[in-house]
Amino acid sequence: MATDAAAGAEAIVAQAAGNGGSDATSGGPSFTLELTQDQKDIKDWVHGFAENVVRPAASEWDEREETPWPVIQEAAKIGLYGFEGLAQFWADETGLSLPIVNEELFWGDAGIGMSIFGTSLAVAAIFGQGTPEQLGEWIPQCFGSVEEPKVAAFCASEPDAGSDVSAIRTTAKYDEAKDEWVLNGQKAWATNGGIADVHVVIASVDRELGSRGHAAFVIPPGTEGCEQGTKVKKHGIRASHTADVHLDDCRVPGACLLGGKEKLDERLARVREGKKSKSQAAMQTFEASRPTVGAQAIGIARAAYEYSLEYAKEREQFGRKIIENQAIAFALADMKLEIDAARLLVWRGAWMGRSGQTFENAEGSMAKLKAGEVAVWVTERAIQILGGNGYTREFPVERMHRDAKIYTIFEGTSEIQRLVISRAISGLQIK
Numbered sequence: 395m396a397t398d399a400a401a402g403a404e405a406i407v408a409q410a411a412g413n414g415g416s417d418a419t420s421g422g423p424s425f426t427l428e429l430t431q432d433q434k435d436i437k438d439w440v441h442g443f444a445e446n447v448v449r450p451a452a453s454e455w456d457e458r459e460e461t462p463w464p465v466i467q468e469a470a471k472i473g474l475y476g477f478e479g480l481a482q483f484w485a486d487e488t489g490l491s492l493p494i495v496n497e498e499l500f501w502g503d504a505g506i507g508m509s510i511f512g513t514s515l516a517v518a519a520i521f522g523q524g525t526p527e528q529l530g531e532w533i534p535q536c537f538g539s540v541e542e543p544k545v546a547a548f549c550a551s552e553p554d555a556g557s558d559v560s561a562i563r564t565t566a567k568y569d570e571a572k573d574e575w576v577l578n579g580q581k582a583w584a585t586n587g588g589i590a591d592v593h594v595v596i597a598s599v600d601r602e603l604g605s606r607g608h609a610a611f612v613i614p615p616g617t618e619g620c621e622q623g624t625k626v627k628k629h630g631i632r633a634s635h636t637a638d639v640h641l642d643d644c645r646v647p648g649a650c651l652l653g654g655k656e657k658l659d660e661r662l663a664r665v666r667e668g669k670k671s672k673s674q675a676a677m678q679t680f681e682a683s684r685p686t687v688g689a690q691a692i693g694i695a696r697a698a699y700e701y702s703l704e705y706a707k708e709r710e711q712f713g714r715k716i717i718e719n720q721a722i723a724f725a726l727a728d729m730k731l732e733i734d735a736a737r738l739l740v741w742r743g744a745w746m747g748r749s750g751q752t753f754e755n756a757e758g759s760m761a762k763l764k765a766g767e768v769a770v771w772v773t774e775r776a777i778q779i780l781g782g783n784g785y786t787r788e789f790p791v792e793r794m795h796r797d798a799k800i801y802t803i804f805e806g807t808s809e810i811q812r813l814v815i816s817r818a819i820s821g822l823q824i825k
């Protein structure tokens with residue numbers, strides 16, 4: 395395991411350092427939407443897992459509202475859950491493997507999908523802001539081992555700081571004598587909060603600087619003063635654990651500041667001098683992950699669309715299949731159209747992110763916005779097509795509709811995505 399861990403982490407570090415292959419923009423293949431054999435193989439592999447392991451377990455874990463550890467372990471056994479898997483998906487320089495994997499897994503079930511992929515938000519923060527040593531140390535610990543899988547949590551939101559991350563009140567104060575950071579505050583709605591081994595916490599090191607005074611900290615497993623608060627009872631993705639996290643004089647070694655103190659001091663000095671800061675800890679993490687989150691929403695939408703298509707071809711009323719009515723057939727045509735359109739935006743955003751393009755028009759936000767809204771709309775249409783059956787828990791589209799709704803809320807609400815896009819296209823500080 396240790397050897398695998400080192401190899402996986404090295405692969406991630408190599409990719410971060412730009413050693414992973416040629417840049418798609420310089421001498422890469424000309425435009426194509428045809429998946430490579432590798433991408434097709436990954437898609438089939440994850441689809442098989444989603445179909446045979448995830449989907450049969452979906453209803454049970456939704457009702458139990460508990461983390462499906464046995465399913466996470468099955469995912470770890472086949473290499474889908476773990477840093478080697480993530481490194482393999484990330485290694486695809488077109489950027490498409492990650493959204494493909496997410497779409498297939500969430501096609502199986504979104505609650506279980508989130509309990510498997512919730513860890514990746516913390517991993518993305520470590521990957522985006524950590525030093526190579528921090529990547530090597532913490533990313534493997536986020537996943538644990540096949541025998542004993544672990545999860546990780548990314549804690550930015552607070553009771554009074556959701557869309558407005560600049561309002562974060564959690565503080566991190568440096569104790570120079572001990573070379574430790576002391577964190578105090580309350581985090582809200584953290585996926586895997588409290589049950590995670592590794593928590594990544596966004597805290598303010600200088601409240602006067604708003605979000606430019608934020609930094610990200612790793613809270614190692616078992617650290618005193620980091621406790622789970624109330625577990626949230628939710629509308630959807632109920633197999634995924636969501637809870638408050640309390641930080642009460644929580645002391646972590648100086649080395650747990652992602653990126654290191656020197657880099658933080660330089661950044662804060664630049665900000666205090668009125669120069670632009672290059673990074674805003676929480677926002678960076680959100681922006682990088684938006685197309686992948688959109689792919690999850692597409693997986694839910696596609697599942698509901700496929701189910702309702704088959705249903706419409708079977709169900710008879712007035713002596714004919716209900717799909718023979720244009721009202722139903724056109725609804726299904728629009729559902730397919732919207733899903734495919736959303737996927738194209740997701741793939742564009744994922745490709746842009748992976749190949750280092752500038753998101754001049756907030757294309758990452760566009761992808762997440764469109765996919766989230768399509769998922770809510772398509773799953774609602776699916777319920778309509780199933781009629782009374784669609785409204786019951788005997789049929790999966792009811793659960794899919796509940797699951798879809800989170801995609802217009804977390805990782806930036808639809809309104810916030812529109813704000814980001816409108817600012818990007820206008821260059822104005824739209825309020």
Ligand SMILES: Cc1cc2nc3c(=O)[nH]c(=O)nc-3n(C[C@H](O)[C@H](O)[C@H](O)COP(=O)(O)OP(=O)(O)OC[C@H]3O[C@@H](n4cnc5c(N)ncnc54)[C@H](O)[C@@H]3O)c2cc1C
Pocket residue numbers: 515547548549550551553555556557558582583584585586628631636800803804805806807808809810813825
């Ligand atoms: C299941 C679940 C899992 C989550 N997982 C995590 C996690 O792992 N880590 C984490 O840090 N957070 C997580 N969150 C928190 C999530 O990111 C926030 O709920 C989200 O950012 C919205 O914040 P809020 O709930 O405070 O809503 P608010 O910010 O209070 O927004 C309320 C409404 O006002 C609108 N609004 C706010 N500001 C504006 C504006 N300027 N213009 C127009 N409209 C506006 C919003 O769009 C929304 O409709 C999770 C939440 C849920 C429900």
